[in-house]
Amino acid sequence: MPVTEPLVLGIETSCDETGVGIVRGRTLLANVIASSMDEHAVFGGVVPEIAARAHVEALQSTIEQALHDADVTVEDLDAIAVTAGPGLAGALMVGVGAAKALAVAANKPLYGVNHLVGHVGADVLRADGTDIELPTVALLVSGGHTSLLVVRDLVDDVQMLGETIDDAAGEAFDKVARLLGLPYPGGPHIDRVAADGDPRAIAFPRGLTLPKDMAKHRYDFSFSGLKTSVARFVETAQAAGHDVDVADVAASFREAVADVLVRKAVAACQAYDVPRLLLGGGVAANARVRELAEERCAAAGIELRVPPLSLCTDNGAMIAALGAHLVARGIAPSALDFPVDSTLPVSTVQV
Amino acid sequence: MGQSGMGDRMTTILAIDTSAGTSVAIVRDGEVLSEHSIDEIRRHAEVVGDLIVRCLSDAGITAADITDVVAGRGPGPFTGLRVGIAAAIAFAVGRTIPLHGVVSHDAVAWGRAEPCTVVTDARRREIAVSSYAAGGVAHRVAGPTLTTNDELATVADLADYPECRADTISAAALALRAEAGLRLGIDFSDHRAIYLRAPDAVPSAGPKKVLS
Numbered sequence: 001m002p003v004t005e006p007l008v009l010g011i012e013t014s015c016d017e018t019g020v021g022i023v024r025g026r027t028l029l030a031n032v033i034a035s036s037m038d039e040h041a042v043f044g045g046v047v048p049e050i051a052a053r054a055h056v057e058a059l060q061s062t063i064e065q066a067l068h069d070a071d072v073t074v075e076d077l078d079a080i081a082v083t084a085g086p087g088l089a090g091a092l093m094v095g096v097g098a099a100k101a102l103a104v105a106a107n108k109p110l111y112g113v114n115h116l117v118g119h120v121g122a123d124v125l126r127a128d129g130t131d132i133e134l135p136t137v138a139l140l141v142s143g144g145h146t147s148l149l150v151v152r153d154l155v156d157d158v159q160m161l162g163e164t165i166d167d168a169a170g171e172a173f174d175k176v177a178r179l180l181g182l183p184y185p186g187g188p189h190i191d192r193v194a195a196d197g198d199p200r201a202i203a204f205p206r207g208l209t210l211p212k213d214m215a216k217h218r219y220d221f222s223f224s225g226l227k228t229s230v231a232r233f234v235e236t237a238q239a240a241g242h243d244v245d246v247a248d249v250a251a252s253f254r255e256a257v258a259d260v261l262v263r264k265a266v267a268a269c270q271a272y273d274v275p276r277l278l279l280g281g282g283v284a285a286n287a288r289v290r291e292l293a294e295e296r297c298a299a300a301g302i303e304l305r306v307p308p309l310s311l312c313t314d315n316g317a318m319i320a321a322l323g324a325h326l327v328a329r330g331i332a333p334s335a336l337d338f339p340v341d342s343t344l345p346v347s348t349v350q351v
Numbered sequence: 352m353g354q355s356g357m358g359d360r361m362t363t364i365l366a367i368d369t370s371a372g373t374s375v376a377i378v379r380d381g382e383v384l385s386e387h388s389i390d391e392i393r394r395h396a397e398v399v400g401d402l403i404v405r406c407l408s409d410a411g412i413t414a415a416d417i418t419d420v421v422a423g424r425g426p427g428p429f430t431g432l433r434v435g436i437a438a439a440i441a442f443a444v445g446r447t448i449p450l451h452g453v454v455s456h457d458a459v460a461w462g463r464a465e466p467c468t469v470v471t472d473a474r475r476r477e478i479a480v481s482s483y484a485a486g487g488v489a490h491r492v493a494g495p496t497l498t499t500n501d502e503l504a505t506v507a508d509l510a511d512y513p514e515c516r517a518d519t520i521s522a523a524a525l526a527l528r529a530e531a532g533l534r535l536g537i538d539f540s541d542h543r544a545i546y547l548r549a550p551d552a553v554p555s556a557g558p559k560k561v562l563s
């Protein structure tokens with residue numbers, strides 16, 4: 001018989017955050033995150049080997065801290081959940097290896113789940129106690145992914161509408177920040193500098209929005225052309241001996257990213273007749289992306305949901321929440337021999 | 352996880368090594384209760400859970416009977432090596448029992464009375480080597496370190512002993528080595544992976560030019 005308020009520990013290691021969270025049904029009990037972000041700074045982006053090494057080092061303390069914060073023991077758990085993909089293969093393997101051994105040690109069922117659906121699952125943990133409303137369109141944007149989904153059911157009806165065909169939006173922020181001499185990670189620094197700039201100063205391209213692209217890539221994203229366009233603008237100005245107005249470039253770049261993200265998300269809500277949009281991933285923290293989403297959703301009569309930042313960035317609580325949802329619905333656990341899948345499709349909620 | 356000292360207490364050790372294939376074993380009082388290994392080098396994360404279950408089942412015990420966990424620290428290919436260490440950490444945390452780290456080469460030298468130099472493949476045309484003096488495993492005199500087949504003959508302390516090349520690492524031997532060492536009061540509390548190489552990554556030298 002399924003448990004309605006299952007106590008689940010979730011482990012997330014798909015990128016550069018080691019996340020361990022514990023939930024009881026829809027209630028958040030612990031959300032511990034160790035990040036290797038600082039170690040990647042000199043490289044200007046996430047180095048998979050560094051991320052994977054950091055996961056192993058953070059495992060013990062993050063699990064112990066989560067159990068401590070939630071004031072539960074491993075024996076109390078009803079199940080363990082872990083990100084099986086998509087993500088960096090070597091990083092995923094650390095979490096999956098650990099989760100399997102923990103499940104055997106504690107004699108608990110194990111659920112291998114989809115990272116992207118986990119981002120949607122984060123919205124199960126609402127502070128006001130309300131229930132997640134479905135269907136919803138979900139825009140999941142980070143340094144590792146840029147995806148647009150329509151979710152009708154968290155267990156068996158998640159559909160990918162589109163994703164980036166080159167760089168993730170977060171990567172574009174990092175690369176443009178580097179062009180402008182701003183530190184890593186780029187998002188917060190571009191946000192800060194852009195506050196004093198004119199978003200209409202430079203007309204940077206909106207990737208995959210031209211009629212010729214829309215047939216094949218209606219809900220896909222592309223940021224590599226935008227990044228090149230910013231680089232060309234900066235180099236041309238420097239070659240001509242002009243000072244580059246960093247604030248204007250940052251604001252115009254950020255506007256181009258926010259515009260194309262929100263435009264396609266709102267179009268998806270309208271096309272699929274879904275009056276809800278959920279933002280997830282670290283880029284949901286970007287001030288302009290949120291502001292534009294609020295504006296355009298309000299104008300279109302779409303309800304916008306943005307979970308708290310600690311549940312937007314990669315974390316174990318969202319994985320635990322999705323696991324708890326599967327347990328409560330009476331879904332059988334995963335077989336113990338599932339592999340990691342760095343390109344796991346969103347239609348596969350559980351492996 | 353508690354302290355590593357064993358004293359006179361009776362241990363039932365679960366050992367996990369993924370420095371080559373995936374090997375799991377359970378050892379109690381010098382006796383191997385069970386051991387299961389899969390030599391494939393890319394399936395560590397897939398098989399490690401099942402191998403632990405099979406070892407427990409064959410030994411006729413439950414997870415609650417395990418008193419200590421031993422992780423093979425390598426050296427070995429990093430992606431796989433980490434899986435076993437991660438699994439060992441999680442098992443120990445899950446049962447609140449001590450975790451010990453043992454150099455995986457020690458498992459190869461275990462049980463040999465005569466001196467030897469353990470050699471394992473380190474990829475990229477390099478080998479990982481450790482030398483053990485007479486008296487066996489407790490006397491690792493050099494390594495683990497990286498070298499090449501050509502260079503090996505010239506490295507002092509490594510070239511002196513007969514070579515012992517290994518493609519597999521036995522978790523049972525690893526556990527026996529740990530059990531014997533713990534009785535002698537050897538400290539195995541460091542369970543970090545032995546990488547021997549820095550991550551491949553070049554600090555960014557500034558943005559690439561798009562205009563030629």
Ligand SMILES: [Zn+2]
Binds near residue numbers: 115142145
């Ligand atoms: Zn994510």
